[in-house]
Amino acid sequence: MSNILTCDALSKSFGSVVVADSISFSIEKGEAVGIIGPNGAGKTSLFNLITGTLQPTSGQVHFKAQDITPKNSATRCRAGIARSFQIPQPFAGMSVYENVLVAATHGASLKPQQAQATCIDALEQTGLLARVNDLAGSLTLLERKRLELTRALASNPSLLLLDEIAGGLTDKECQSLIETIQSIRATGVTIVWIEHVVHALLAVVERLIVLDFGKIIADGEPNTVINSQVVRENYMGIAADA
Amino acid sequence: MVWVNSILQGVLLGGLYALFAAGLSLIFGIMRLVNIAHGDLIVLAAFLGLVVTSSLDIHPLASLVVVVPAMALLGYLLQYLLLNRTMSDDILPPLLVTFGLSVILQNVMLETFSADPQKMNTGALDTASITVGALHIGVLPLLMFAVAIAVIAGLQWLFYHTAIGRAFRATSDNADIAQLMGLNKKHVFSLAMALSLAVVAIAGIFLGTKTSFDPSSGPARLIFGFEAVIIGGLGNLWGTLFGGIILGVAQGIGAQIHPGLQQLAGHLVFLILLAIRPNGLFPRVAH
Ligand SMILES: Nc1ncnc2c1ncn2[C@@H]1O[C@H](COP(=O)(O)OP(=O)(O)O)[C@@H](O)[C@H]1O
Ligand SMILES: [Mg+2]
Numbered sequence: 152m153s154n155i156l157t158c159d160a161l162s163k164s165f166g167s168v169v170v171a172d173s174i175s176f177s178i179e180k181g182e183a184v185g186i187i188g189p190n191g192a193g194k195t196s197l198f199n200l201i202t203g204t205l206q207p208t209s210g211q212v213h214f215k216a217q218d219i220t221p222k223n224s225a226t227r228c229r230a231g232i233a234r235s236f237q238i239p240q241p242f243a244g245m246s247v248y249e250n251v252l253v254a255a256t257h258g259a260s261l262k263p264q265q266a267q268a269t270c271i272d273a274l275e276q277t278g279l280l281a282r283v284n285d286l287a288g289s290l291t292l293l294e295r296k297r298l299e300l301t302r303a304l305a306s307n308p309s310l311l312l313l314d315e316i317a318g319g320l321t322d323k324e325c326q327s328l329i330e331t332i333q334s335i336r337a338t339g340v341t342i343v344w345i346e347h348v349v350h351a352l353l354a355v356v357e358r359l360i361v362l363d364f365g366k367i368i369a370d371g372e373p374n375t376v377i378n379s380q381v382v383r384e385n386y387m388g389i390a391a392d393a
Numbered sequence: 394m395v396w397v398n399s400i401l402q403g404v405l406l407g408g409l410y411a412l413f414a415a416g417l418s419l420i421f422g423i424m425r426l427v428n429i430a431h432g433d434l435i436v437l438a439a440f441l442g443l444v445v446t447s448s449l450d451i452h453p454l455a456s457l458v459v460v461v462p463a464m465a466l467l468g469y470l471l472q473y474l475l476l477n478r479t480m481s482d483d484i485l486p487p488l489l490v491t492f493g494l495s496v497i498l499q500n501v502m503l504e505t506f507s508a509d510p511q512k513m514n515t516g517a518l519d520t521a522s523i524t525v526g527a528l529h530i531g532v533l534p535l536l537m538f539a540v541a542i543a544v545i546a547g548l549q550w551l552f553y554h555t556a557i558g559r560a561f562r563a564t565s566d567n568a569d570i571a572q573l574m575g576l577n578k579k580h581v582f583s584l585a586m587a588l589s590l591a592v593v594a595i596a597g598i599f600l601g602t603k604t605s606f607d608p609s610s611g612p613a614r615l616i617f618g619f620e621a622v623i624i625g626g627l628g629n630l631w632g633t634l635f636g637g638i639i640l641g642v643a644q645g646i647g648a649q650i651h652p653g654l655q656q657l658a659g660h661l662v663f664l665i666l667l668a669i670r671p672n673g674l675f676p677r678v679a680h
Binding site for chain 2: 202204223224228233234236240242243244245249250253254256257258259302
């Protein structure tokens with residue numbers, strides 16, 4: 152199988168805080184991988200390193216067999232890496248449609264006609280079609296999370312990074328989000344999903360990585376990982392209340 | 394009738410002030426950059442127009458064909474090579490750099506063109522006027538006003554109906570997120586400065602055809618531009634046009650009362666409006 156993403160000894164510190172401590176792993180094309188870990192473990196920072204928002208202190212990021220470490224985040228987006236944010240960050244002064252259109256036009260480099268079709272597809276997939284003309288700033292939390300997802304999809308990614316997208320949702324909202332993510336996965340997009348809501352994660356992923364203090368402490372089949380000694384000791388006490 | 398006439402002249406002059414202001418407003422809106430060299434760039438464009446007009450022996454307004462793209466290119470390079478290096482969450486460093494740029498531009502223009510006031514001759518346009526009742530309206534000020542409206546309508550259309558306009562608005566909203574949607578902010582910022590200086594080019598040519606200018610004329614144009622932007626409300630281009638008109642009318646009425654009061658009247662109206670409406674008359678709706 153071919154790897155789509157490889158992190159090679161990625162390290163990053165902010166002063167004395169080590170957020171990534173020689174992190175190495177590979178993700179295969181089409182895989183769905185979950186990442187869990189206590190707050191402050193460095194999960195979001197890892198996404199920042201992959202998208203280029205953060206530059207590593209040392210180590211490399213390879214995407215589709217290319218070293219993308221020196222590339223800026225705009226280039227990485229156009230190459231096929233998209234993400235959603237833990238705290239949704241829509242362009243509040245623009246309509247939902249315009250938000251998505253920016254991603255389709257500049258992230259996926261599409262001509263107006265194709266961009267429009269891509270936007271409609273993405274909006275349909277995430278169930279936001281009814282809100283296209285509303286200001287993004289007026290959306291509810293669930294809708295904002297869906298907009299994060301829609302924008303990411305419209306940039307036509309081959310790798311989709313989701314950061315706690317199910318956090319703060321009701322069970323019913325969470326369930327419908329899971330279905331949306333499953334349908335995205337079915338189209339062949341590789342997914343890496345950070346989530347505290349473990350049952351949501353387990354409904355989608357086939358592999359689980361556990362981060363703690365910037366280190367990978369477990370990586371493998373989800374149930375095996377969750378039942379392993381090291382994870383029970385370091386993490387499950389926190390996950391139980393998530 | 395004298396009063397009606399001076400109000401009308403003020404309205405038309407407001408178009409020129411709106412042209413001074415539009416480029417200033419645009420880059421502040423997109424990248425929170427306060428360009429202290431804006432007025433000097435307007436004067437530079439006027440000198441450029443003068444050089445093009447006399448060396449190619451063409452009409453001053455025809456020089457726009459050369460001056461607009463030249464200034465746009467200068468804007469792109471200025472932002473890309475210099476100002477982008479100073480951009481961060483802190484608005485002070487780019488402000489200081491443009492202040493330095495202002496001083497440099499004034500000195501270079503003084504070296505190159507001397508301190509003599511210059512003016513571009515538009516031939517028959519200089520004196521052409523249309524008569525409505527007892528009013529004589531100059532064709533050149535009328536043209537200037539029409540161009541100001543066209544420029545603002547054009548910018549408005551660009552912002553709301555084109556891909557590059559959406560890129561500007563997305564970057565203005567959150568440059569880091571826009572970057573993650575594939576928009577390279579250094580490029581977007583540079584395009585914004587190019588657009589700003591394209592408008593500056595138009596403002597400079599009209600300035601040079603309307604009044605005489607010299608290398609030290611810039612700072613006063615910057616002040617008029619600032620006042621128009623603030624009166625109209627930051628980030629609202631039609632408001633900027635209205636701000637320019639208020640400024641022009643205030644100056645016209647001031648001059649009618651006493652010739653020495655022209656500039657003072659404009660500044661006073663600005664200060665009064667700032668005191669009662671600190672966010673301007675038409676602030677961009679908060680969201
Ligand atoms: N820009 C930053 N500057 C300084 N410290 C940071 C920065 N970003 C994150 N951190 C710190 O790095 C650690 C990991 O943060 P983060 O990656 O957000 O964790 P997680 O997403 O796993 O909760 C935290 O202690 C956080 O305070
Ligand atoms: Mg996080």
